[in-house]
Amino acid sequence: MPDNSVDALVTDPPAGIAFMGKDWDKDKGGRKEWINWMESVMRECHRVLKPGAHGLVWALPRTSHWTAMALEWAGFEIRDTVAHLFGQGFPKSLDVGKAIDRAAGLDRPVIGQKKSGIANLNEKDRHTIGASSAVTVDVTSAASAASAASAAWAGWGTALKPAIEIWWLVQKPLSESSVVENVLKWGTGALNIDAARIPAEARKSKGMSKTGVSYSNQEWDGDYFTDTRGRWPSNLVLDEVGAAALGEPARFFYCPKISSGERNAGLEDMPEKSSGERVNRKEGSAGMNSPRAGAGRTSASANHHPTVKPQKLMAYLCRLITPPGGRVLDCFMGSGSTGIAALKEGFEFVGVEKDPEYFRIAQARIASAGASSAVPQAPESPPHDVRSAAELDIAR
8 A cells, every 4th residue: 555545544453362262363472572563563554644644543451551552663643542431341250269169179068049141150160240141050158168268268359340442542643843734735633523522402601701702613692602513522432331320421422332233234145153153162162151262152143253343433433533535444354344434434445354254244244334336355366475464445
């Protein structure tokens, strides 16, 4: 791709934690190796972005500092983070007290049974609350601990419930001496605040004087400014649970989690993968619903990508940083949600995905969504270097 040819970067890269055992999410050998790899990808993104262009790059809190270091070393400036607060995360924790008894070969007395959302009955001590399939589990209590050491560690675990993901807001440095000069030359360098405002009822506020002076898009009636534009976009995004927990969802962008219908739209003619295939485990095995393998994925799905993002969220992120008619790059396209969103918003889109299965899924989803009359196609002879990928470049 030519230098300085892209207006915005919106991408959801790997996190380096081997999520669900996927090879593409492994750490490449360690912290240093992973950062060096991500830097090499982001350096290419930096090259093709126009001066002043912004990017939004997803990261998991646990390794978000890896992502940030790679972005900075690639030449980007870190401008902010956008936090996505959600309620459907699964805690992946070890019950330390129970594990002490098990390590000693001791069985706790069972005091009853209950229905629970623990995803994997067979793992017993390491479990996930809130999985999609309930099971009947034995109930024990601290009082029924089989050893004094176990009783002393009752109620202790090893992890918190995940409820936040991060999008790093980055910017390629300006080539000109000011934002004004840069936006006039390249069309990049600023955020589209009004396009990303949060809808709200008209609000009135006292003005500084009664001279008739008003801010942009605010009318002065002699006593008050009336603002109908909506609230300024913030660095917080909420799902339905996060909105309820915070209590003032109208102040923030709201996006529910992705539905099964949206995930699989356009894939009616594609084969489904069973729950076991989705988590790379033998069907019915003890590890099939392991929290470490991606608990809760207990149903078959044609779109078997493990981290599909809602199109509403991706459209919002694209609107915030992309100039009208601009070109959006997603260098980790996955199953195509960013492409669908970008094209529906009237942007051009370039997607890169090295996994042939994910590429075919993205191809079908984008075509079915009617985002463009052009259907993405893989090149006849994909390159085989570090950037080997099925690339697509779709005009509006």
